[in-house]
Amino acid sequence: MNSDCENCTLSYRCVPSAISSKELFRFTNIVSTNELYQPHDKLFEQSTKADHLYVVKSGSFKTSIQGSTNNPHVNGFFLPGELIGMESMAGNNYLSSSTAIESSLACKINYRQLGALRKDFPLLSDLSVKLYSQALALSQSILSCVSKQSAAQRLACFILILMERTKQLNRRVSEVYLNMSRQDIASHLGLAVETVSRSFSKLIKHGYIKKNNRHIYITDSKQLQFFSTH
Amino acid sequence: MNSDCENCTLSYRCVPSAISSKELFRFTNIVSTNELYQPHDKLFEQSTKADHLYVVKSGSFKTSIQGSTNNPHVNGFFLPGELIGMESMAGNNYLSSSTAIESSLACKINYRQLGALRKDFPLLSDLSVKLYSQALALSQSILSCVSKQSAAQRLACFILILMERTKQLNRRVSEVYLNMSRQDIASHLGLAVETVSRSFSKLIKHGYIKKNNRHIYITDSKQLQFFSTH
DNA sequence: CGCGCTCTTGATCTTCGTCAACGTGAGTGG
DNA sequence: CCACTCACGTTGACGAAGATCAAGAGCGCG
Numbered sequence: 001m002n003s004d005c006e007n008c009t010l011s012y013r014c015v016p017s018a019i020s021s022k023e024l025f026r027f028t029n030i031v032s033t034n035e036l037y038q039p040h041d042k043l044f045e046q047s048t049k050a051d052h053l054y055v056v057k058s059g060s061f062k063t064s065i066q067g068s069t070n071n072p073h074v075n076g077f078f079l080p081g082e083l084i085g086m087e088s089m090a091g092n093n094y095l096s097s098s099t100a101i102e103s104s105l106a107c108k109i110n111y112r113q114l115g116a117l118r119k120d121f122p123l124l125s126d127l128s129v130k131l132y133s134q135a136l137a138l139s140q141s142i143l144s145c146v147s148k149q150s151a152a153q154r155l156a157c158f159i160l161i162l163m164e165r166t167k168q169l170n171r172r173v174s175e176v177y178l179n180m181s182r183q184d185i186a187s188h189l190g191l192a193v194e195t196v197s198r199s200f201s202k203l204i205k206h207g208y209i210k211k212n213n214r215h216i217y218i219t220d221s222k223q224l225q226f227f228s229t230h
Numbered sequence: 231m232n233s234d235c236e237n238c239t240l241s242y243r244c245v246p247s248a249i250s251s252k253e254l255f256r257f258t259n260i261v262s263t264n265e266l267y268q269p270h271d272k273l274f275e276q277s278t279k280a281d282h283l284y285v286v287k288s289g290s291f292k293t294s295i296q297g298s299t300n301n302p303h304v305n306g307f308f309l310p311g312e313l314i315g316m317e318s319m320a321g322n323n324y325l326s327s328s329t330a331i332e333s334s335l336a337c338k339i340n341y342r343q344l345g346a347l348r349k350d351f352p353l354l355s356d357l358s359v360k361l362y363s364q365a366l367a368l369s370q371s372i373l374s375c376v377s378k379q380s381a382a383q384r385l386a387c388f389i390l391i392l393m394e395r396t397k398q399l400n401r402r403v404s405e406v407y408l409n410m411s412r413q414d415i416a417s418h419l420g421l422a423v424e425t426v427s428r429s430f431s432k433l434i435k436h437g438y439i440k441k442n443n444r445h446i447y448i449t450d451s452k453q454l455q456f457f458s459t460h
Numbered sequence: 461c462g463c464g465c466t467c468t469t470g471a472t473c474t475t476c477g478t479c480a481a482c483g484t485g486a487g488t489g490g
Numbered sequence: 491c492c493a494c495t496c497a498c499g500t501t502g503a504c505g506a507a508g509a510t511c512a513a514g515a516g517c518g519c520g
Binding site: 004032067068070086087089090115118125126128129130131132133135136137142143147148151161189191226229230 | 297298299300316318319320323345348349356358362363366367370372376377378379417419456460
Binding site for chain 4: 483489
């Protein structure tokens with residue numbers, strides 16, 4: 001695949017936004033764009049050497065942490081334009097494994113080479129800080145989502161966060177497609193699969209959402225918002 | 231207070247570690263060091279203009295998010311050497327309020343001025359990325375802590391994370407002092423205060439920890455670790 | 461059509477939130 | 491010095507919410 005970053009629809013929130021088109025070749029030289037991953041394909045494995053950052057081009061990914069005894073915990077979902085592997089940059093090894101949820105494209109950037117590029121482009125340094133700051137903000141909003149007491153509140157909050165993130169992709173605001181399985185949602189929110197199902201039913205019965213399989217239609221986002229914050 | 235960053239015991243994990251001592255004045259010119267905060271004093275208020283980053287010098291702080299209706303949710307604790315306000319750097323306003331838990335000292339750095347400094351010191355750019363990466367890793371380990379199903383597991387995990395963080399301050403490994411109230415812990419973990427108390431009792435009965443008020447002694451960290459991961 | 465997988469619904473038991481009472485320690489004032 | 495208050499923490503009793511086990515429904519796919 002060639003590195004056509006200049007015409008990428010996501011370049012405005014990626015590295016190219018911090019580099020003049022004249023010098024863009026310096027980035028396209030170090031990035032592997034549009035690598036294809038099928039469902040269950042892995043970007044990287046937990047505890048292996050961390051050396052690459054990934055940008056989701058299309059589709060979606062999840063990251064999960066595997067303890068020694070227990071079943072893995074899904075600690076993040078990643079939509080187009082989002083970065084995977086940011087939290088592993090400080091250490092030597094990846095802190096989680098990353099898996100494609102559906103047929104997806106991702107771009108691959110070497111940490112070290114990106115670091116070198118940052119020295120020559122001050123704007124890239126600013127962008128890094130901005131993207132990290134946003135990632136931290138997202139992580140904390142998910143934290144406050146998961147720490148809500150009622151299961152239905154957690155799910156409502158989860159849907160709203162997903163809605164905010166898809167909104168940035170120029171998608172329809174009142175509609176969310178859940179690429180991930182109920183099992184993944186359950187693991188992410190610290191619930192049993194059955195409880196997730198029941199919580200969906202509860203949100204539907206309240207008239208906040210409608211759903212068709214993994215398609216969620218938000219019929220009353222005001223009320224859903226209110227409900228999620230108790 | 232004067233800005234004696236050169237002799238600060240935490241400088242190795244702060245901005246000065248990325249700047250030669252000859253040029254350190256450029257940083258000490260823009261930082262307000264060792265500002266004193268009493269319990270309940272606020273570093274900043276949610277939704278006000280975000281313009282400063284804070285470094286905890288001594289004592290401890292918490293951040294909390296206030297919704298429109300519900301009681302505030304404690305979404306972070308901060309120990310000496312840790313940064314407060316990182317997640318608000320990308321937006322205009324602070325996403326949470328920050329409060330001193332005990333009598334504490336903090337250093338205050340302006341975002342914009344720090345950004346300017348980053349352009350002149352490439353090492354500072356690297357440090358920023360490293361610190362953000364670590365903050366993100368911490369945030370995710372807390373997320374997987376809070377998403378555990380059992381209350382006692384959450385508490386065990388919380389204690390272990392706190393232990394790891396105090397370990398970096400050359401404190402005794404087997405001992406943790408909880409500067410925060412039970413109410414704050416409960417809010418942070420998404421539990422009721424009474425459940426936190428009962429979970430402490432459970433961990434004690436199992437023989438994993440002992441405690442005296444807010445002093446926690448880890449008597450069997452191996453077992454505590456195992457218990458927390460189920 | 462039948463098989464496997466995901467999702468949903470129902471029944472039961474466990475856990476946690478809530479309400480209440482009690483214990484403890486610090487600060488206050490008689 | 492003691493009685494008092496107040497904030498914080500613990501413990502008990504009870505009802506509500508969720509985990510678990512079990513069964514059934516919906517859907518894609520060979």
